[in-house]
Amino acid sequence: xxxxxxxxxxxxxxxxxxxxxxxxxxxxxxxxxxxxxxxxxxxxxxxxxxxxxxxxxxxxxxxxxxxxxxxxxxxxxxxxxxxxxxxxxxxxxxxxxxxxxxxxxxxxxxxxxxxxxxxxxxxxxxxxxxxxxxxxxxxxxxxxxxxxxxxxxxxxxxxxxxxxxxxxxxxxxxxxxxxxxxxxxxxxxxxxxxxxxxxxxxxxxxxxxxxxxxxxxxxxxxxxxxxxxxxxxxxxxxxxxxxxxxxxxxxxxxxxxxxxxxxxxxxxxxxxxxxxxxxxxxxxxxxxxxxxxxxxxxxxxxxxxxxxxxxxxxxxxxxxxxxx
Amino acid sequence: xxxxxxxxxxxxxxxxxxxxxxxxxxxxxxxxxxxxxxxxxxxxxxxxxxxxxxxxxxxxxxxxxxxxxxxxxxxxxxxxxxxxxxxxxxxxxxxxxxxxxxxxxxxxxxxxxxxxxxxxxxxxxxxxxxxxxxxxxxxxxxxxxxxxxxxxxxxxxxxxxxxxxxxxxxxxxxxxxxxxxxxxxxxxxxxxxxxxxxxxxxxxxxxxxxxxxxxxxxxxxxxxxxxxxxxxxxxxxxxxxxxxxxxxxxxxx
Numbered sequence: 001x002x003x004x005x006x007x008x009x010x011x012x013x014x015x016x017x018x019x020x021x022x023x024x025x026x027x028x029x030x031x032x033x034x035x036x037x038x039x040x041x042x043x044x045x046x047x048x049x050x051x052x053x054x055x056x057x058x059x060x061x062x063x064x065x066x067x068x069x070x071x072x073x074x075x076x077x078x079x080x081x082x083x084x085x086x087x088x089x090x091x092x093x094x095x096x097x098x099x100x101x102x103x104x105x106x107x108x109x110x111x112x113x114x115x116x117x118x119x120x121x122x123x124x125x126x127x128x129x130x131x132x133x134x135x136x137x138x139x140x141x142x143x144x145x146x147x148x149x150x151x152x153x154x155x156x157x158x159x160x161x162x163x164x165x166x167x168x169x170x171x172x173x174x175x176x177x178x179x180x181x182x183x184x185x186x187x188x189x190x191x192x193x194x195x196x197x198x199x200x201x202x203x204x205x206x207x208x209x210x211x212x213x214x215x216x217x218x219x220x221x222x223x224x225x226x227x228x229x230x231x232x233x234x235x236x237x238x239x240x241x242x243x244x245x246x247x248x249x250x251x252x253x254x255x256x257x258x259x260x261x262x263x264x265x266x267x268x269x270x271x272x273x274x275x276x277x278x279x280x281x282x283x284x285x286x287x288x289x290x291x292x293x294x295x296x297x298x299x300x301x302x303x304x305x306x307x308x309x310x311x312x313x314x315x316x317x318x319x320x321x322x323x324x
Numbered sequence: 325x326x327x328x329x330x331x332x333x334x335x336x337x338x339x340x341x342x343x344x345x346x347x348x349x350x351x352x353x354x355x356x357x358x359x360x361x362x363x364x365x366x367x368x369x370x371x372x373x374x375x376x377x378x379x380x381x382x383x384x385x386x387x388x389x390x391x392x393x394x395x396x397x398x399x400x401x402x403x404x405x406x407x408x409x410x411x412x413x414x415x416x417x418x419x420x421x422x423x424x425x426x427x428x429x430x431x432x433x434x435x436x437x438x439x440x441x442x443x444x445x446x447x448x449x450x451x452x453x454x455x456x457x458x459x460x461x462x463x464x465x466x467x468x469x470x471x472x473x474x475x476x477x478x479x480x481x482x483x484x485x486x487x488x489x490x491x492x493x494x495x496x497x498x499x500x501x502x503x504x505x506x507x508x509x510x511x512x513x514x515x516x517x518x519x520x521x522x523x524x525x526x527x528x529x530x531x532x533x534x535x536x537x538x539x540x541x542x543x544x545x546x547x548x549x550x551x552x553x554x555x556x557x558x559x560x561x562x563x564x565x566x567x568x569x570x571x572x573x574x575x576x577x
Contacts, residue, residue, distance in 0.1 A: 181429040181438065188426040191415035198375060198409070200401030200430040200478055 005175060012259070013168040020157040029156045035269050036163035037224050041242060042249035042261035043170045044218030049247060050256035051183065052210040053190025054104075057114040058121030059218050059246040061099065062092045064237030066219025068128060070226040071140045076133070081151035085223045089216045096215020100208045109193075118243070125238030139233030142226060151227050163224050167262065170217055174258045186210055187256075218246060248295055252302050254311030263310050268295060328353045328482055328513045329374065329405075334383035336369050343369040345537035346383070351482065356504070356514045358528035358545065360521075362558050366537040367517045368410055371486050374515070375407040376400045387482070401430065404481035408471035408488055410517070414459040420446065421455040423470055427477030442477055449473045449503055465496045469503075476507065483507065485516040489523050497523060525549070533557065 020029060041063050049055045069088030073079040079087070103116045128134040146154045153159045177183040185206045188196035193203050226232055235241075245268065250256075253264025272291035279287045306313050329351040336344040344366040351357045359367050372378045374385055376397040384393045392400060406427075415423050424442035432438040446455050449469045454462065462470060468488050475483055485504070489497050501523060508514055518524050524531060524545060531548045533541040535557035541548050548554055552564035559567075 179435050181433050181435070184422070184426050184429050184438075187418065187422075188415055191417055192413050194377070195409065195413035195415065195474075196426065197377075197397040198401060198407050199427045199474060200398050201426070202396075202398045 005179070006172060009168065009171045009175060009258070012262070013164065013171070016164055017161060020160055026156065029160060031269065031273060033156065033160040033163055033228060035265050036160065036167050037221050037228065038245050038249060038269060039167050039262045039265040040163065040170060040224065041218045041221035041246040042253075042265050043167070043174065044214045044216075044221065045246040046250040046256065046261045047174065047177070047186075047217065048210045048214035050250050050260065051177070051190065052186045052207060054207060054211070055110070055114050055247070056117040056214075056243075057247065058117030058119070058243050059214075060238045060240065060243040061117065061121040061124050062096060062215040062218035063222040063225070063242045063246070064121070064124055064128065064234075065095050065215075066092045066222025067226045067232050067237040068134055068140070068222075069219065070223040071142050071232050072134065074142055075140055080149070081227060082149075085151070085220070088223050089219045092219020092222070093212045093216040095219075096211045096213075097208060099215075100211035104204055104207045104211075118240075121238055121240070121243055125234045128238055129234035135233070137233065139231060139236075142230040142232075144230060152230070159228060163228075166220055166224065171258060171262070178258065182206070182209065190256075244295070248299060250309070252298055252309055254309030257309070257311050260309055260311055267310060268298065271298065326353055327351060328388060329515065330386040331370070331374065332384045332386065334370065334373055334380045334385065336366070336373055336378060337381045342537050344373065344380075344534075347534065347537070347539050348383075349532045349539065349542075351513060351515050352529070354508070354511070354513055355529045356508050356516060356527050358524045358531040359515060359517045359534060360519070360524055360531060360548075361534035365534040365557075367534050368486060370534065371407060371484055371515075371517060375405060375484055401478055401480075404479075405484065406475035406478045406480035406482070407484035408468075408475050408486055410486040410490065412464075412467040412471050414462070414467055414470055416458075416460040418459055419455065420451055420457050420459055420462065420470060420473075423459050424451075424455075424473045424477045427474040430478045442473075445473045445477045448506070449476065450499070464491050465493075465500075468492065468500070472503070472507075476512075480512060483512050483514045485514060485518075487517055487519060489518055489520045501527060521549075 019032065023029065041059060044062060045056060045059045066088045069091040070081065070084050073084035073087060074081055099117065099120055103113055108116055129137050134140065144152065146152045185196065185201045188199065188201055189203050189206050197203055222237065249264035249268050250261045251264065252268055253262065254260030271294050275294045276286065276291050279290045302309060327350040331347060331349045333346050333348050334344055335342065335346050347370060359370065361367050369378070373380045376395060380393060384391055386392065387403060387405060392403065415426065421439065421442050424446055425438050428438040428441035428445065432441050443455060446452055449472050451466065451469050451473055454466060459470060472488055489500055492500060497520060504514065504527060516527065528545050530543060531545045532539055533548055533554050540553050540557060541551045555564040555567065
């Protein structure tokens with residue numbers, strides 16, 4: 001226990017914030033912004049899955065709700081994006097609470113809970129694809145109007161800094177949770193729900209709080225996604241790709257740790273980009289899906305050899321060095 | 325002394341099996357009350373009903389004169405009932421201190437005071453040197469102490485101890501008994517399920533004997549141990565008569 005537990009967060013965020021000052025490459029900036037969005041989605045997953053032990057395979061349902069909420073509020077109702085964002089996060093929270101209430105009250109755990117979340121995400125995806133209001137299969141296009149008041153930035157660095165600000169806030173929030181009563185109860189429920197209840201923990205309430213918060217955070221990632229790409233369809237918003245990345249990033253980075261989702265997202269997307277580039281050069285053209293192969297291999301390696309992720313490996317390495 | 329806990333005619337059925345059959349017990353304020361009986365008598369089942377993990381099929385449970393039969397587990401903990409598990413249930417991924425802190429957070433919402441409470445309870449049960457260890461590294465005796473510490477950290481009025489001495493060697497039992505006595509001296513009423521007779525005899529003020537789900541005897545530990553029905557429940561039908569005959573034969577010789 002250091003006196004300044006928030007110092008590492010400040011240092012990491014400051015380091016990341018300075019990165020774009022030395023870089024002018026659009027590719028790198030795009031990569032960094034996208035990595036922050038995935039980090040945010042993964043941070044949402046990590047609160048429920050990493051700390052609460054409730055593994056969701058369908059975080060797309062929150063991401064997509066945030067993304068569609070953000071797009072439709074602007075396009076259909078003319079709401080300013082700065083106002084639409086908190087509303088869309090609220091929608092994510094509502095969806096989280098509803099799914100949590102239905103599944104946790106029915107005492108769904110483990111793979112049953114995972115399957116139910118997957119099913120919810122699919123239902124949302126298919127509905128969004130079919131419904132005219134959401135633009136159906138054609139999707140929604142948010143009109144381009146570069147203006148900070150419209151949360152669209154001519155300078156890509158500002159978009160990155162905005163996403164980073166969200167990541168920073170969630171890093172601080174996650175650390176605050178781990179140091180709170182709610183955090184202790186959440187981890188207790190993950191480790192042994194019966195024992196937790198015997199100690200006065202209202203397991204249902206704790207899990208509901210976690211999934212509501214998780215839904216809001218992952219929805220924020222969806223909002224930023226909408227503002228970055230200004231286009232959505234059902235597969236982008238509710239597709240399995242984001243469910244997979246939201247859970248892979250914490251698992252690879254270090255599940256149930258403050259920095260795990262950030263480390264995992266950067267490693268995951270970084271390796272994905274490198275693989276795509278290498279294969280494109282080797283084959284003389286892009287090979288779609290090759291990054292997914294890498295993700296799969298990474299997951300297998302992680303589960304088999306580094307169940308505590310990259311951060312766990314680094315910690316173990318330092319511990320061995322210290323004791324040697 | 326008034327009854328802190330009153331179990332009235334509780335029956336618990338699992339399908340066709342009657343695990344607890346019309347059992348009534350009272351635990352006096354400030355006492356250590358024992359619940360003994362042969363394996364499979366229904367002791368742990370009665371505990372789970374008292375702690376709210378299983379609903380009673382019929383009958384009622386009152387705590388401090390208030391009916392708590394329908395109260396969920398976590399609310400009973402808030403009301404002041406804490407239990408340990410016969411099969412220890414540590415939060416394996418957490419340190420000893422963090423384990424105890426989960427209990428301490430019940431009455432201490434602030435982190436600093438919950439951690440201070442956890443440290444104090446850890447020292448009280450003899451885990452002071454192991455607070456920073458992972459709970460999964462503890463020995464069996466250590467895990468039993470951790471069970472006790474976590475329950476104690478919730479600052480209960482009534483502590484339900486389910487075989488905290490089982491699986492310990494004689495010297496570990498000798499170490500543990502003063503800990504239990506000290507908890508009672510601190511004002512906590514204790515209901516204890518135990519197989520280690522030496523401990524039951526020296527710790528308990530009164531004892532209930534459960535056999536095949538029914539309360540077959542109650543009273544001071546010494547009396548209960550001489551009760552023919554109790555001897556038969558443990559050693560089989562006719563055992564009391566045979567022992568008496570043997571004792572009489574021994575006196576004649």
